[in-house]
Each structure stands twice: as structure tokens, then as C-alpha cells.
Amino acid sequence: MIMQIINIFRRNFLKKLIALIIAFCMWVYVMADQDPEINDSYVVPLTISNAPYEFIPLYDDKTVRLETRAPRSYFAKYDANAFRVFANLEGLSEGEHVITPQVIMPQGFELLEIVPKTVTVKLDPLIEKQMPIEVMTSGSLSQDSAIKEIEKSMDAVTIVGPKTFVEQVAKVVGNVNLSNNSSNFELQIPMHAVDAKGNAISRVRVVPSVITVSVNIESGIKKRIVPVVPELTVTDGWELTKITVEPAQVEISGAESVINPIVTLKTTPVTVQTGQRIFKSNLKLVVPEGVTVKETEVSVSAEVVRKAVIRDQTP
Numbered sequence: 001m002i003m004q005i006i007n008i009f010r011r012n013f014l015k016k017l018i019a020l021i022i023a024f025c026m027w028v029y030v031m032a033d034q035d036p037e038i039n040d041s042y043v044v045p046l047t048i049s050n051a052p053y054e055f056i057p058l059y060d061d062k063t064v065r066l067e068t069r070a071p072r073s074y075f076a077k078y079d080a081n082a083f084r085v086f087a088n089l090e091g092l093s094e095g096e097h098v099i100t101p102q103v104i105m106p107q108g109f110e111l112l113e114i115v116p117k118t119v120t121v122k123l124d125p126l127i128e129k130q131m132p133i134e135v136m137t138s139g140s141l142s143q144d145s146a147i148k149e150i151e152k153s154m155d156a157v158t159i160v161g162p163k164t165f166v167e168q169v170a171k172v173v174g175n176v177n178l179s180n181n182s183s184n185f186e187l188q189i190p191m192h193a194v195d196a197k198g199n200a201i202s203r204v205r206v207v208p209s210v211i212t213v214s215v216n217i218e219s220g221i222k223k224r225i226v227p228v229v230p231e232l233t234v235t236d237g238w239e240l241t242k243i244t245v246e247p248a249q250v251e252i253s254g255a256e257s258v259i260n261p262i263v264t265l266k267t268t269p270v271t272v273q274t275g276q277r278i279f280k281s282n283l284k285l286v287v288p289e290g291v292t293v294k295e296t297e298v299s300v301s302a303e304v305v306r307k308a309v310i311r312d313q314t315p
Helices: 002-010 013-034 072-077
Strands: 037-049 055-059 063-071 084-088 095-099 102-104 110-115 119-138 145-152 156-162 171-177 185-190 192-194 205-207 210-219 221-229 238-246 249-255 278-284 291-293 297-306
Touching (some): 055 156, 063 072
Parallel strands (some): 037 084, 119 171
Antiparallel strands (some): 095 119, 156 205, 221 249, 249 291
């Protein structure tokens, strides 16, 4: 039996070898024609690896684009999840670092280009800071009611986050919705870290994130008309004259216990520049807690002149 098989292969061996070679060449040609190599791209998330535990990595490029080449069938077989792109931060210290990403991809793919070629990663130390709490109100109480006092469960909280973001925090605020209340109430309010313009700061965590406030409400609103006193100062050798305020008086309202001690309302302090000669500006009123005013700003003007020098006339 074995000899018969051997004889079959020996018979016309050259012809059979030539036919086998031709068949192989045709297979290679057909495969190259039906599954040619093509170029295509994948958008892959950028992964941070080996970041030092005491730092927070900050980076703008969250994804990279991989330009690749492979047989057409490979692009149908693999999606972006089959690729990995890493920025290795091992051994790096605080500050900005330009890093060439590392790419892992399925066998059979050729990497033509990575966009961007490098990524900038900033290692920011994780810090914390104590901040006082500012409670703001929204909505209106029922008629003839006013806020007597707002008590907080704590006066300060801790903010935690990357140094760059923590340093942007101007204050920590919480909002109390008055919602037509006419009696004392208590509620929990979330705390928010915001910048000087009131915009929330991302990447900063407030601890604790919620505090309890008790709102004490008084019934019986009282109204009074009080004069406005501008808080203006100038440098030595100069003085202000012809100071005018518009309006010169404002109406304030609030609980009787809050309103009674108020004799005047002052503006926010301003130091007038001597080079101005004429000062004119809208200044905010300093309104005590629990007091309501219709006008929150007044127009203030004044002339800036040199002080008269009194000389000794004694002969």
C-alpha cells in the first residue's frame, strides 16, 4: 500500500511539482487581490500609567489617532477596543512633561503615524485647604416675614484636589431656597467650590459636601429710609469735595430687630486715584444680613483737589 502511494507521487513528479507551484502562485495572487493591504485610522483613548501616587496627572489630549496599515479583512475584524495607548509616568516628578505615547496593537497591523506624536502631562500635587462657608439665599419669604438668622452646622470645610485647581477657588458657597417660608426651618445644602466669578471649579472636592443650616424667621417686616454714606479715601495731601450720591437715601426692609440699629448704609470702600481730579462710579451698597434693599448700587461723584497749605505768617 505504501509503495503504491510512493509510485503515485513518482509518476509524472515534475509535472505535479509545476502544477503545485502554479496553484500556490494563483492562491497568493487571489488573496492579494481579494484582501489587499489598506490604510485606515482608529481613535483610541489615552491611558495614564504608573502615575506617582502623590500627584494628579492633568492632560488635555484624552484621545489619540492611530494611522495604521493592514489587510482589509483586519479592519473588519478589529475595532478601537483592540488597541491600547499609554503615557508612562514612571519616575517623573512635579511639573509638565512631554511624553511619547506607547502603542499596543493586534498582530498584523503596521503603525504608520500617531497623532499627536507627543502629549503634555502635568503632574500636580494633591493638596487640601480650609475654606470658610458662605451661605446665599434664593427665592422670597412670605409677606411680612424676614430672616432673623441663618445658623450653619459648621463654619468651614476642607477642599481637596490638584494644586492648580485648588488655588483657583475663591470661596465655598451653599444656597438656601426660602420658598415662601414663614416659619423656622432646617435643611441640608450642598457645598460648591467656585472661582471669583462664581464658576464651579472642576476636580475640586469639598469635604463634607453637605452641611445643615437652620433658618430662623421673624414675622413682622419694618421699613425705613436711611441715608447712603460713600466710603471714599484719598492719599495724603489730597481731599474730596462736592461729594454727591444718587440716590442719597434708600429704603431698607427687614425684621424689626435687624432694622432698628441701622442708621445709614455704606458703600464698599474705594481709594480714589489723585490723578482723576473728577471721580464718578457706581458703588455697591454693603447690606447687612437679613436686610432687603431695592437698589443695590448707587452713583457716587466727587472732585479731587489738593489740600490747602497753611503757612506760618509770624514775622
